[in-house]
Every structure is written in structure tokens, then in C-alpha cells.
Amino acid sequence: MSKLDNIPVRHQPTEAAGRKRTNPLAHVFDELVKFCQSRSMFMLHYCTGCGAIELPPAMTSRFDMERLGIQPMVTPRQADILLITGYVSIKTLKRIILTYEQMQSPKYVIGICSCTVNGGMYWQSYATAKVLKDYLPVDVYIAGCMPRPEAVISGMRELMSDIKSGRAQNWKRYYENYDHYLGNQQKLFGEDWQTPTDIIAEARHYGLMTDRTLGEHTALLEKHQRPLEALEMRLSAREKQKT
Amino acid sequence: MNLSELLIELLLMPLVAFVIGLGMVLMMRKIAARLGRRIGPPLLQPIYDIIKLYGKRTQISHGLIHEIGIIMAVGGYVAAETLLPVPGMNGLADKGGVITLAYVMMIPSLGMALGVGQCANPNGSIGISRALTAMLAYDIPFILVIFGAAYVYGTTNLADIIAIQQQQGVSGWGLMQMPLLALAGMLALPAVMGKQPFEIYIAPAEIATGPMVEMSGKFMGGLFVMQCFQLYTAGVLYTTLFLGGGAYWITFLPKIYAVVAIPMAAAMLFPRYRTEDVIRLMWKWPVLVGLMGLAVAMK
Numbered sequence: 001m002s003k004l005d006n007i008p009v010r011h012q013p014t015e016a017a018g019r020k021r022t023n024p025l026a027h028v029f030d031e032l033v034k035f036c037q038s039r040s041m042f043m044l045h046y047c048t049g050c051g052a053i054e055l056p057p058a059m060t061s062r063f064d065m066e067r068l069g070i071q072p073m074v075t076p077r078q079a080d081i082l083l084i085t086g087y088v089s090i091k092t093l094k095r096i097i098l099t100y101e102q103m104q105s106p107k108y109v110i111g112i113c114s115c116t117v118n119g120g121m122y123w124q125s126y127a128t129a130k131v132l133k134d135y136l137p138v139d140v141y142i143a144g145c146m147p148r149p150e151a152v153i154s155g156m157r158e159l160m161s162d163i164k165s166g167r168a169q170n171w172k173r174y175y176e177n178y179d180h181y182l183g184n185q186q187k188l189f190g191e192d193w194q195t196p197t198d199i200i201a202e203a204r205h206y207g208l209m210t211d212r213t214l215g216e217h218t219a220l221l222e223k224h225q226r227p228l229e230a231l232e233m234r235l236s237a238r239e240k241q242k243t
Numbered sequence: 244m245n246l247s248e249l250l251i252e253l254l255l256m257p258l259v260a261f262v263i264g265l266g267m268v269l270m271m272r273k274i275a276a277r278l279g280r281r282i283g284p285p286l287l288q289p290i291y292d293i294i295k296l297y298g299k300r301t302q303i304s305h306g307l308i309h310e311i312g313i314i315m316a317v318g319g320y321v322a323a324e325t326l327l328p329v330p331g332m333n334g335l336a337d338k339g340g341v342i343t344l345a346y347v348m349m350i351p352s353l354g355m356a357l358g359v360g361q362c363a364n365p366n367g368s369i370g371i372s373r374a375l376t377a378m379l380a381y382d383i384p385f386i387l388v389i390f391g392a393a394y395v396y397g398t399t400n401l402a403d404i405i406a407i408q409q410q411q412g413v414s415g416w417g418l419m420q421m422p423l424l425a426l427a428g429m430l431a432l433p434a435v436m437g438k439q440p441f442e443i444y445i446a447p448a449e450i451a452t453g454p455m456v457e458m459s460g461k462f463m464g465g466l467f468v469m470q471c472f473q474l475y476t477a478g479v480l481y482t483t484l485f486l487g488g489g490a491y492w493i494t495f496l497p498k499i500y501a502v503v504a505i506p507m508a509a510a511m512l513f514p515r516y517r518t519e520d521v522i523r524l525m526w527k528w529p530v531l532v533g534l535m536g537l538a539v540a541m542k
Contacts, residue, residue, distance in 0.1 A: 033298035040291040061280040066272070069288055074447045077303070077459035080295075104301035104459045206300065 037080070037106065038163040039069045041156070044079035044103070046096055049086010051113040051146045058149035070156060076102040081159070084132060086146070087115035087122045090188055093129045097185060100136055100174075101197035105206070107171045108139040108159060112152065117141050134184045137170040175203035179215030186217055192224040252332045253325050257472075259332075260324040260479075263496070264471025265289045267478065267503050271438070274504060278511050289471070296464035303459055305362045312358020313458075313465040319350030320472030327479045328402045330489050340399040341389050341484075348476065351469060352378050355454050362457035370453015373444035373518050374437070380522040381434035381441075384529035388428040391537045392484045395421055405488030417485035423536030425485040430529040433510045434521065436477045436503070440513040441521050478502045 023029070045055060059065050059072065073079045076099045084096060100109065111132045114120035119130035132138055139162065142155035162168035174181060178199050186193050200218060203209050268289045276283025304310055326339040326347065352374060359367040393399045395417070396407050408415045418425045434441040444453045458466055478499035482488060486502070489495025516524060 033294060036291045036294040036298065039285075040288065040295040064276070064281040064283075066276060066284050067282045069284060069291055072447075074451045075456050077457055078452070078455065078463055104299050104303065106300055202301075 034164055034166060038160040041068075041070045041081050041108075041160070042073035042079045043070060043081040043083050043110075044073055044076055044099070045083040045085060046092075046099065047083075047085050048092050049084070049088070049113060049115060051085035051115075054112075054146050054149050054152060055083075055085065058152045063149045063153055065153065065156070068153070068156065068160070076100075077104060079103055080107060082107065082109045083112065084109065084116055085112045087113070087120065087125075088129045088132060089127050090129055091127075093135060094189060097135060098195055098197075101195050101199065105171050106163075106168070108163070108168055109136050109170070110155060110159065111138045111141045112147060112155075114143050114145045117143055120145060129188060135181060135188075137173040137181075139168050139170045172206075172208055175199065175206060175208035175213060176210045177212045178203060179212055179217050182221060183215075183217040186220065191220055194221060194225050196228055249334075252334045256327075256329065256332055256334050257321045257324045259329065260320075260327075260475045261468065261471055263499070264473075264475040267474040267500065268467075268471055270500060270504060271474065271507055274507050275511050278508070289467070293464050293467050296467060297461050299460035301459070302461050303457075304462075305457060308361040309358045309462070312354045312356075312361065313462050315354025315357065316351040316469045317465050317472070319347055319354060320469055320476060322350070323347045323476050324472065326401070327476065328405060328483065328488065329479065330492050330495050333402050336402045337400060339401075341393055341401055341404075342399055344401070344480070345386060345389055349378070349382075351473070355466075358462075359454045359457070364457045366450040366452075366456045367454055369450050370444050370446070370456065374454060376518050377434060377437070377441060377444055377521050380525035381431050381529075384427055384431040384525060384533050385435060387530060387533035387537065388424050388431065389484070391421060391424045391533065391540055392417055394537070395424075395540045401483050405483060408487040409490060413487070416487040421485075421536055421540050423532055423539060425536075427529045427533035427536055428481055428485060429506060430532065431525065432477055432481060432502070433506045434525060436474055436506075438507060439510045440515050441510075443515050443518055443521065446515070474503050475499070 045052065047055065057063055065071070070081075076082075080103075082096070082100055082103060088096060100107070109132075111117065115122055115128070116132040116138070119125070119128055122128040123130060129135065140155050140159045142151055144151055147155070159168060182199075200213065203213050269284065269286065272288070273283040323344060325334040326336055326344045328334065328336040356371045356375060359371045392404070396404045398404060398407075408417060413419065433439065437444070445455070446453060450456070455463065455466060481502045482495070482498045486498045489498060
């Protein structure tokens with residue numbers, strides 16, 4: 001054990017597999033980018049639950065999230081954080097997954113209210129997805145019914161410190177364990193569930209393929225997968241009847 | 244002036260413009276925050292945003308034109324900065340003149356239209372059609388003001404315009420010589436900057452930020468950079484035409500920041516105008532005031 005090379009280390013997948021980083025300042029840049037990521041968070045709030053009512057005071061004059069660099073953005077393309085405020089019904093969960101998959105990595109999910117943790121007061125409901133992290137990797141939970149704006153901001157600060165220290169890597173888990181997440185989604189939505197985003201190809205692109213990315217559920221997906229077709233262009237419903 | 248000096252100026256002018264523009268973006272967000280009784284973003288927030296956007300792992304491109312569109316949007320303003328004289332640096336201002344500048348200032352909107360077109364997002368198409376319509380609305384008073392100023396000074400050369408104003412002191416400023424044209428310019432300025440209340444083409448809650456809807460990562464970062472240039476260009480052009488430019492940075496900077504801050508502080512209080520109302524408003528009041536100013540100038 002005198003040589004460093006002989007010490008067994010747990011194998012970790014390297015950043016951007018296949019591309020060797022030669023820039024001596026790469027580490028400095030990484031730190032800078034991480035710091036900026038933590039200080040500039042654009043959030044997309046998916047406000048179908050009651051917790052949404054606590055966000056306006058958190059954003060406006062009383063608590064002012066913008067002083068922490070957090071500001072609302074309206075499309076998944078621009079957002080860093082997906083904020084899920086409150087209970088998630090099976091119908092809305094589909095939309096949440098579509099939105100999440102369209103977001104640009106690195107991306108983070110925050111579950112607000114007890115409903116996202118364990119179903120909360122809707123735990124008996126047949127139409128509610130109880131545990132959010134079964135379907136998406138969640139970075140921070142803010143429990144409460146509903147959590148006050150102070151709690152929301154303290155949760156945000158926790159996420160900020162996680163990003164700064166490089167611990168917030170949960171978005172990689174979605175690629176690494178795609179089979180698990182897809183399996184849970186198929187249980188709710190049926191076997192023919194598919195999204196427009198090709199997660200497996202993205203996992204390959206980022207070098208995040210593991211032995212848990214593919215499995216029985218992705219095989220089922222491939223069996224049912226239909227290629228995406230462009231939407232039909234027509235002006236009104238009447239026009240279709242004519243043709 | 245020799246070639247190496249010119250090259251250094253061409254490099255420095257966009258850089259200086261970018262840094263000042265970052266300050267203007269911060270100021271704009273601070274004004275909006277203060278009017279809402281908030282504290283607003285920290286000092287370096289615009290830089291954090293831009294670095295973060297460029298540092299994103301996923302960069303979704305919708306094709307070559309999408310990328311060229313963003314380059315046109317930023318590049319058009321970079322070209323415009325080299326035509327705007329600032330204290331100590333004239334760049335290409337002697338050769339270009341205000342008419343070239345007016346042409347170059349249209350390139351970014353067209354570049355954005357190209358880029359957004361390739362994204363094929365309906366929200367983006369609606370947004371960019373609104374943005375180009377708004378351009379049609381504010382370009383009429385804008386050109387009127389530029390024409391009137393050039394007529395009064397007898398030259399289209401921006402460096403000469405500054406020299407003429409500075410010879411006569413404050414009483415020689417365009418603001419004193421042709422107050423009506425200056426007023427028309429000030430009325431059209433928020434629309435030129437694409438800010439409240441004329442930002443219906445962005446309309447976040449309605450068409451999901453319009454032209455920016457498919458922009459992510461470095462593309463969005465490019466647009467953030469463009470915004471810095473946009474505010475800077477509007478501020479410097481107005482200062483050059485009506486506020487005597489600046490012999491020193493210490494007198495020049497307060498002027499350009501004030502030019503951006505004054506319409507912004509007033510405009511943030513108004514709700515958005517619809518596109519047709521933007522045209523009606525722009526073609527009525529600034530054009531009317533500008534035409535009157537022109538008539539007074541020509542007597």
C-alpha cells in the first residue's frame with residue numbers, strides 16, 4: 001500500500017465520459033460555475049397544489065427571493081428548479097414528468113408541502129400520486145401544510161449550499177436509474193406510457209449509462225414506443241371534416 | 244490614427260459597453276424591485292446569470308440558423324458599439340455616422356426572428372411577430388428624431404455632433420436646442436429598449452416569454468448579453484444626440500445611466516400595452532411631437 005495507485009477506490013463515473021479534460025484551470029472554472037449556479041436559480045413553479053399560495057409572499061416585498069438570485073421563469077427550457085407545490089394527481093404527474101424531462105441539466109426538483117412527501121392529507125385518495133420521489137429524483141423536500149415563506153426560503157438556501165458544494169447531483173440519478181423511475185411511471189400510467197424526450201440517448205450522451213439505466217421496463221417502453229410525429233396543421237375542426 | 248490603435252479600440256469598445264450594460268441591467272432590476280418595495284438582486288447578479296447559463300450541461304440547438312440568429316443578435320449590437328463614440332474612443336464613428344447606426348441597430352431583431360423561426364415554437368413565432376411589429380412602431384419616431392437632430396447639427400457624423408454641442412456648453416446641448424425632438428426621443432426610448440410597458444412580445448404568462456421560449460443555456464446567455472448592449476446603445480445614442488455626449492467618463496456615465504433610468508422608473512408603473520396600442524401610441528404622440536420639433540427646427 002505504499003503506492004497511491006494500489007489503494008482501492010470506489011469507481012466513480014468521470015465527468016463527460018470519453019472526453020479528457022486537459023485545461024489546468026478546469027477545476028477553477030468548475031468552482032466558478034458551481035458558485036454561479038447556486039447564486040442564480042431560475043425556477044419553474046408547477047402550482048397546482050395549495051402550497052402555491054405561499055410563493056407570492058416569498059417572491060414579493062415581504063421576503064423577496066430575488067435578493068438570493070431566485071427568479072421565476074416560465075418555460076422548462078430556461079428553468080433550473082422545478083418547484084412542485086402540493087399534491088400531485090396522476091393526471092398532473094404526467095405533465096410534471098414531461099416538463100422535467102424537457103428541462104436542461106443540471107436541474108433540480110423541490111417538493112413543497114407534505115403531499116409531495118407522502119401524500120399528506122390526500123393519502124387515501126385514489127387519484128393522487130403519493131410519494132413524488134418514486135417518479136422523479138427530488139433534491140429538497142420542504143415539509144409542512146403549508147410551509148411558510150421562511151421555510152420555503154430556508155429550503156432554497158439548503159439547495160444553494162448543496163449546489164455550491166457539488167452535492168446536488170440528483171439529476172444524474174434519473175439517467176442512472178431510469179429503469180426504476182420508468183417502472184414506477186408505467187405502474188401508474190399503463191404500459192404504453194412514453195414521453196417525447198429520449199432519456200436513454202441523453203444518458204448515453206452524458207456518459208451516465210449504468211446497468212440500472214436499462215432493464216425490463218425500458219424494454220417494455222421500446223416495445224410500445226411510437227416515433228414522434230409532427231402535429232397536423234389545420235386552422236379549425238371544420239376543415240378536417242371537409243377533407 | 245494608426246491601425247493598431249483602431250484595432251484596440253474596436254476590441255475595447257464592445258467590452259466597455261458590455262460592462263456598462265451589465266450595470267444598466269442591474270439598475271433596471273433594482274428600479275423594478277424598489278418600486279415594488281423589494282431589495283432586489285445583489286451587485287453581481289447579471290454576471291451570475293450569464294455564467295450560469297453558459298455553464299449549463301444541456302445546450303439544445305434547433306439547427307444552424309438558430310445559432311446564427313443569436314450570433315446576429317449579439318453581433319449586430321457589437322457592430323453598433325464600434326459606431327458609437329465614447330470619451331477617449333471614437334472607433335468607426337467618423338466613418339459610420341448615424342444612418343449606418345440606425346441600420347445596424349435593426350440587425351439584432353432580424354437575427355432573433357431568424358433564430359426563433361428555426362425553433363418552430365408557435366409561442367416564439369407569435370412573440371417575434373409582435374417584436375417586429377413593435378419595431379415598426381418605434382422606428383418611425385426614432386428615424387424622425389435622428390433625422391431632425393442630423394438636420395439641426397448639419398452632419399450625420401456622431402463625433403462632429405458631440406464636438407458641436409461641447410463647444411457651446413450646456414446651452415448648446417440638443418436638449419436645449421430642440422426640446423421637442425428630445426421629448427419625442429424620450430417617449431420612444433422605452434419601446435426601443437423593449438421594456439415595460441412595451442414588452443408585450445415577451446409576455447411571460449401569456450406566450451411564455453415569446454421569442455425566448457425555446458432559448459436555453461448559451462442561447463439564453465447570448466440574449467442576456469444582447470440585453471446589456473441594447474440598453475447601452477439606447478442610452479449612449481440619446482446622450483450623444485441630445486445631452487452633449489461626454490468629454491470625460493465621469494460626466495458621461497451619469498448621463499447614460501440617467502437616460503436609461505428615467506423612462507424605466509416611469510414605465511415600470513404602467514401595465515403593458517397591446518401590440519396595436521403600441522403602434523397607435525407610437526405613431527401618435529412621439530411622431531406628433533417629433534414632427535412639431537422638426538417643423539420648429541426647419542422653421
